[in-house]
Amino acid sequence: MGLFDKFRKLAAARGDLVALGINPFGVEIERIISPTEGVIHGRRTILAGTNNYLGLTFHPECIAAAHRALDAEGTGTTGSRMANGSYSGHRRLEEELAAFYGMRDAIVFSTGYQANLGTLSGLTGANDVVLLDADCHASIYDGCRLAGAEVIRFRHNNPEDLAKRMRRLGARAADTLIVVEGIYSMLGDRAPLREIVDVKRELGGYLLVDEAHSLGVLGDRGRGLVEELGVLADADFIVGTFSKSLGGAGGFCVSDLPELDLVRYSSRPYIFTASPSPATIASTRQALTILAAGRDLRARLRENYLRLHAGLTALGYTLGASPSPVIAVVLRDRVEALQFWSQLLQRGVYVNLMLPPATPDGVSLIRCSVSAAHTPEQIEAVCAAFAALRAAAGIAAAECDTGA
């Protein structure tokens, strides 16, 4: 078998998209105008698929902080955290993250993907068992694979299934690592964290919660689902990203366990990559300060996602979950999802197209992510675009209103 033979199926799938005249997985934003607007195919487009939950990418204080760091510390660190790439800013950000969660320490990684890759591969090894929610992100699976850990999946959001699988492990259950996410990125649903914590309390193990999509979004102070459900102290490790609510790039793991510091020495994705640039660290620190200081952005975000969720529900669309900033519209199949995605873009709305096998249960999705920076008019415009597609599909709005 030739080196490139494995690409045949991919090439065929890509060919189908080219034949349709669309490229949903390689969209070029020709000009970015604001957190919620850009130019695509020469047209001003509302961005409703960016994970820019708090809209901080253009915040003047974050930009100013990045400028100062760029001027003072240069464009890059040119080295790993383990060698010459740990500047004062990297350590301060770790301390600030630890203080934000009220935990002992944090580790900063260069991307969100690497935060999971580095934490899981550093924390676990060939003799360890990791119990994953079946819908966990690819970075979690990849981290376990890099570690060589035994990976056992449990049914999505099903604490009883987790308990059953832990009981099968017998004495080994006490040392397992349970991994769940605050908000799942595909459908926007939340983990039943209290019930999962109950299983951990009964059967042992450690709990890692990935709050990539819930940091700054949930909880009174924005500390994610762990805070919203009052189980912060039960999370042994919290992983998060800087590239969503904090508007930068990078990721972290925070923990109250003293062993976290040792993960640095066993984590290849931490050791063998360059650290985040000073400007990235500076804007992230500023964004964290803004996130921690107030509730206004979270309130605005909530208002926006409730509005979009209600609007799409009223139009008769099937949505993936109860309201969250990730709103997934479930479509009949791949072809319908492709058409929807393409037509929304033609109407000036950019969203994400999600197809199997990246999606749970083989569903085809149009995934919207809502920002605090969206104006009510933009949310209305997104709803209007969906309404027009509904009408074009031959389903009268009157039928939708009656729940048909």
Place this chain on the structure above:
Amino acid sequence: MLDYPQIVAELRTELATFTQGKVEIGEDTDLLADLSLDSLQVMNLLLHVEDRFDISIPVNILPDVKTVKDLALQIEHLTREM
């Protein structure tokens, strides 16, 4: 404890629910190529198989599992370990 032929028989029944009986399933049936399952569907198949045999099957074994026979041998091994 189930022996190998019993495990294969159980697997054939389990797989038939995934393929809706459209494909004849034998020991040499390739899970991906013959049954047109994608990697996620194979992982979901494992969840069912785990419950049917009351064992935990690490996802890590998947690179070594191509056919029904490969999976049956892994299950035989795991049930023996218990």
